[in-house]
Amino acid sequence: xxxxxxxxxxxxxxxxxxxxxxxxxxxxxxxxxxxxxxxxxxxxxxxxxxxxxxxxxxxxxxxxxxxxxxxxxxxxxxxxxxxxxxxxxxxxxxxxxxxxxxxxxxxxxxxxxxxxxxxxxxxxxxxxxxxxxxxxxxxxxxxxxxxxxxxxxxxxxxxxxxxxxxxxxxxxxxxxxxxxxxxxxxxxxxxxxxxxxxxx
Numbered sequence: 606x607x608x609x610x611x612x613x614x615x616x617x618x619x620x621x622x623x624x625x626x627x628x629x630x631x632x633x634x635x636x637x638x639x640x641x642x643x644x645x646x647x648x649x650x651x652x653x654x655x656x657x658x659x660x661x662x663x664x665x666x667x668x669x670x671x672x673x674x675x676x677x678x679x680x681x682x683x684x685x686x687x688x689x690x691x692x693x694x695x696x697x698x699x700x701x702x703x704x705x706x707x708x709x710x711x712x713x714x715x716x717x718x719x720x721x722x723x724x725x726x727x728x729x730x731x732x733x734x735x736x737x738x739x740x741x742x743x744x745x746x747x748x749x750x751x752x753x754x755x756x757x758x759x760x761x762x763x764x765x766x767x768x769x770x771x772x773x774x775x776x777x778x779x780x781x782x783x784x785x786x787x788x789x790x791x792x793x794x795x796x797x798x799x800x801x802x803x804x805x
Contacts, residue, residue: 618777625653626781633785636748637792639696639799644681648674661773664726665718665734669741676742680749687750694751696799704754707743714739733769737762753800756793760786 609617618626628650635643655670687694699707719735722728740762747755763785770779 619657621653622657622775622777625650625657626777628653629781630784630788633788633792637788637795639684639751641681641684644677644684647677647680651677657775657778661775662726662728663730663734663769663773664728665722665731665738669738672742673745676745676749680745683749684751696751696753696796698753698800699747703752707747707754707758711739711743714742730769730772733765737765737769751796753793753796756789756796759789760793763789 609619610623611617628646632643632646632650635646651670651673655667658664658667658670684694686692715736717735718738719732722731722735728734740758744755744758744762747758763782766782767779767786770776770782
């Protein structure tokens, strides 16, 4: 599954990276539409991408996929039963206080992960890997709770990931994350509209 293949004369990729690409796009499209089956695709794509990132020595991203699987199970439950009286969760916005907590969590996660990756792995990009891994965790938690701001986090993270994956030679994944930036913008607009319709 990791034998290099030429894709349309444009990219060198592997069958596993290609499968992960398709599953990830389906995940985000389903997230935008707030269909809970997105979490199933998220779990499968995280498992396949863990292998892709291991081969690229992106250990923070590899470990993140394992966390994503756990958080996806939780997120699936939240979307179905996380609202009042175990009703399906509605789209809402973060309070200023919760945004501060998110920023603090991102900063602490970055500090811990970048030091760990630099000291205990052979990655050549410990700091950016740690920063984006921490940001992705924040985005995933916000997504799990159907917070509009998850899309803003993903836009920031995905733009930076494009550069990282180009640097690491994961051209198809770089294209995927460029597409994610566009999809996250669509998701932000759609969820802002839905949040505005929710009763206060």
